[in-house]
Amino acid sequence: GAGRPRRSKTAADLAATHARLKARKARLSGDAKALMDAAALMDAAQHDLSGEDVDLRLDQAAFALEAGVIQRDPRLLDHAGRDLGILVEGASPDHRPLTRARALAMCGAGLSALATLADHAEAQDQGRSMFEAAADQFTPDHSPLDWAAIQVLRSGGDALPLMVLNQAEILTQGQGLIIGALVRERRLAREIALVEAMEDRAGLDVLEDRLRHRLAAAAPLDWAADQISLAGVALARRRLGGPEPRRLNLILNEAVLTAREMGVPALAERAGLLLLQSGL
Known part of the structure; x- marks a missing residue:
């Protein structure tokens, strides 16, 4: 103008x-x-x-x-x-x-x-x-965001230690960053997988309580990441013989919409993948 x-x-x-x-x-x-x-x-x-x-x-x-x-x-x-x-x-x-x-x-x-x-x-x-x-x-002290982004890309398999994702989350949390939300979701997915592998139903309950407690104060992208993680907990519980998840379709669709509105298709894809796995 x-x-x-x-x-x-x-x-x-x-x-x-x-x-x-x-x-x-x-x-x-x-x-x-x-x-x-x-x-x-x-x-x-x-x-x-x-x-x-x-x-x-x-x-x-x-x-x-x-x-x-x-x-x-x-x-x-x-x-x-x-x-x-x-x-x-x-x-x-x-x-x-x-x-x-x-x-x-x-x-x-x-x-x-x-x-x-x-x-x-x-x-x-x-x-x-x-x-x-x-x-x-890339190193976390010299270029922390580049390093965190690389860890997200590396986190597709099981080789990346959970403590590396923990470090990446600490470096990016509380700043409303896209990479922070992606790290948050990846770290929680890894933690859910480990708890499920140990068949620790009580551990899944602890994770769910922690996620629900922080939803109210979460920024939109972190909220979407936590909703995806809540769905991951519910599906893990079902695989361990627990009840059918309630309102899972609604939870994941809300996460997809939020991620798309905030311009993070990678997070929307994660929610869509869980929606497919749920069979809903």
Whole structure:
């Protein structure tokens, strides 16, 4: 509304911010045309900045990577991989270690995605190794949010110790962060799985009481994470011979709506997965 800034650098910075916002909205919508329009805006913003904004270049590569995964498009994945390779080569491990680590981690993710499309097991292993090597360069004291995000990505299997997720939750809790809610849900899912494995019905009761106690004061995203966890407790109890869960459909659908409204599709997907597992 204030008109175009007179300084070209300021105008370019605003264009970059606008492009990032459009990219964020396009990710949430999943619309193919919106994704392409946002990519064009990021290209234009990068051109205005003469390629000097390394963070924007990382965002641009990450966006192409995500669009390639969503659309199962090898061309986009390959393009993102080339851009990330240039960033890795230009990022000194002494002067820009985090930039280099982020780019390497995305390279690993991109290679894994390409290997999945091609059903190439060896390339999948190579991509996973590249991702793990890059992830190990992040530390909780130097880059806590990057480190916490990596732990969420690593938490799909059973190899990650619960104490690591506890540490990630401590670093992110109480700040209303997306990554904080994701860590919270992953940590609780792991704790529920451990209690169920021990067939500790009393332990499930303790978890449920703790979750219900903090729901009233939880921020919206943390509330959604706790609702998902409550559903996880109810399903674990049923698997151990307990009663059928009550209002599970309502609880999980509310969590899905909240997560989507707050722009966190990953959390909505977790709630949707439990809804499928419930058979409701």
